[in-house]
Amino acid sequence: MKLLGATAIEDKLQEGVPETIACLNLADIKIWVLTGDKLETAMNIGYSCNMLRDDMNEVFVISGHAPPEVQQQLRSAKERILGRSRVSSGGEVEKADDSVFQETIIAEYALVINGHSLAHALEPQLEHVLLDVACLCKTVICCRVTPMQKAQVVELVKRYKRAVTLAIGDGANDVSMIRTAHIGVGISGQEGMQAVLASDYSFAQFRYLRRLLLVHGRWSYYRMCHFLCYFFYKNFGFTLVHFWYGFFCGFSAQTVYDQWFIAFFNIVYTSLPVLAMGIFDQDVNDQNSLRYPSLYKPGQQNLLFNKRQFFLCTLQGMGTSFLLFFIPYGAFSVMVKEDGSHFTDQQAFAVTIATSLVIVVSVQIGLDTHHWTAVNHFFIWGSLAAYFAILFAMQSDGIFRIFPSNFPFIGTASNSLSETSVWLVILLTTVVCLVPGLAVSFLRAELFPTLTDKVRCLQQSRMRRGPREQNLKRGRRTSSRRSAYAFSHQQGFGELITSGRNMRMSTVSSVCSPGRAAHSSTWLENILKRKNEVSSYDQSVKIQVFLYIVT
Template sequence: MDVFALQALALEPQLEHMLLDLACLCKTVICCRVTPLQKAQVVELVKRHKRAVTLAVGDGANDVSMIKTAHIGVGISGQEGMQAVLASDYSFAQFQYLRRLLLVHGRWSYFRMCNFLGYFFYKNFAFTLVHFWYGFFCGFSAQAVYDQWFITLFNIIYTSLPVLAMGLFDQDVNDQNSLRYPSLYKPGQQNLLFNKRQFFLCTLQGVTTSFLLFFIPYGAFSAVVKEDGSNFSDQQTFAVTIATTLVIVVSVQIGLDTHYWTAVNHLFVWGSLIVYFAILFSMQSYGLFGLFPNNFPFIGAAYNCLSEKGVWLVILLTTTVCVVPGLVVSFLKVDLFPTLTDKVRYLQQSRKRHGPQEQSLRRVRRTSSRRSGYAFSHQQGYGELITSGKNMRRSTVSSACSPEKTTNGSNWIGNVLKRKNEVSCSSQEFIAAPEGNSRATKTPRQQQTD
């Protein structure tokens, strides 16, 4: 399409839908010789009617309006100035880097953000709705089931860093496979990783987890007694048990949801658990209660609760029941209905197992032959070998001193070896000449002087 066709469409707004429908039927639409305003109008047309995420690439000042109109603007630094780069969201030196920006970093960003949001909704539904189930047993009196400090620190310290590490470093496949299989980009275009259905599943998982977190300890404590014969019916022991189980469950769940583990992930996940128990025992100690009796009412509840073997069995049972069903569903989904991402991950893990063997084989193949290289890396007589661009085996090089073995080779190899033999033979004759024959050892210029 040229500038005149776009001008006609601008004068007739009712033709915009016809143009857009026709353009969507084509794989590529080229608008040539258009003005900067018309470039922006084409982008705005797609944004307004198709509700698509648009990306504009430009390298000059005439692309600035188009870059600003699109959702994502990419500027290429070149000979036409830096106006496009200054107006863009991303900038790089060559157009070929756009492929990696979309297929690797763009896809990773979408994947991480979807996992981050899904896990964030899950853990907060599991944390909050425990109060809803507790309301049926306290007459909806607004009594909190947790300690007030646990409510304050749950999203700030206990569970913030692991989900942050997942949102920064997680990746389902590596960058090489992301470039090798461009179809992995389609789930992001189709919004498959986070939509209404995924939000409903995260909500359902969180509600189910909160239900199990409350009723499994409730049922266990109603039929269990301590070693001294007393029961577990106090509210503080019940609160510490649910809080500890919740932190362990969400930590195990994020470990299962993480596809790519780094040292930062290990540090944040295990560190959060250590920090939780350290804060739990310090805040429920007699020392803080003596200093601030109104702010730390749970006196020794952590020690009295977690020192009982039955409490740890309840925590283990609740964690298993909360985590195993989701794990089974994930295994069945990958086994029965694998996506392209699952298949690529399987290939990636298979190559990782057989990686050292393949690398050693490649290393052997590299040393078995020698490239022609550059002209200055060879002796005189290798001109045809260099200009031909072919390889010469070491066996051929080693047979250079025996001309009878090279008669079956190609002509250019024979010429190279023949010239090399002539040079070596002439040098040997020159060295073996008798000392008495002085004219044989003198150059023609010296003979003429004599």
């Protein structure tokens, strides 16, 4: 057989890959590269996307062919990392220059392991050592790995680190890895649609992963946490009123509210506002979410919703229910109507508590909302309007009566809410229920501000700087002189070409040697004096001379 020709596909990094990886690193997201390329190509890709840098402390290459050899290399790498950490107490420390927060950068290492070594390292007796060394390194690159090995590496992290894993790939050889991870992302490119069909999310460029995680992923976590906190708060405040009422009704299972209010509270009166908050709310806008990647860290540490937050929501709901019951109870014991008679009926007491409850939870969700839209306004104030409309329609005793005369609360709304003292009780209950939580939130933001509070303050005070790359200047200088092409090659010839040493200008060079910028004018005068000689050159030589003068 004769070789007639060869062809190749240009394997070049997509636009924005180095910036995306650097931004995700600032968000404390660990990135591992699992590729089928050979060692040289994989390392060149690592340098191209700034995962491998020349200023790293050390790059460990695991290339053993037998289990004892792989074990020795892994343990040697672990000992060197831990030994250097003990000596230097964490390595070099550099403070990040940022207006909002500061970070420290410790000693950085990289681990590169090939497929043969990975096959032995994934054995039960070595997988713990492999995982320990990989977690101590800043960058992990697995090269010459099979699709099954990609899935095994993801499964290893899932099983022992208990972390949420995300796998992203663009080809059919990434399908097993995508399906094994908690979240699969497929890139629709030149290698088919198999990865896209097996993934949870798909897009066309790798750089879109930054917005998926740092904007939409973080917003989703923030909204869900606040949704749950408010949901527990309002339901504890609504339900525990019956507990306090039980002490005065002999725990006879008599309800405080009327039956229709109990049915409509979670379905009509408070469902849409919390739904709008869970869909549209955002603590900071998308520009600042991308600009400050560290805003992603609270989600990794489960800071917005945990056992402590659940206890605080429960405590706030219990306090609200206590105030909702006992403030009207104490007021009704001494309050009189305008005609001098006392409020002695349980129905007026129930309407007062129900009205105070709906107003308190509606105002509270308004205070918890950081990003207002027309939908939030419509749902919150519309829910309040729907409450009063349904209340007067159900309990009306006039022409708008829609229930039979034996309905127990007929005429209660108009009789009780027509009294000024009842509205003063509602106002007092609302203020007393909301002021403590508002004061705690204000003091916490002023005395112990989080990164989100600082960024929100900058956003509100319009102190944002112009759009720039996402604070990459905080880290070290990560620029590399290597090519962005995923080929295994040495440093290019750009520096040699721009230096001018390879230009064919022997005649001109014999006139003078323009090695320094100070002699460039003299050299140009000599060339002009010998115009006849220069005119004999072809056009390409003239261009070379001109470029040489410029350089």
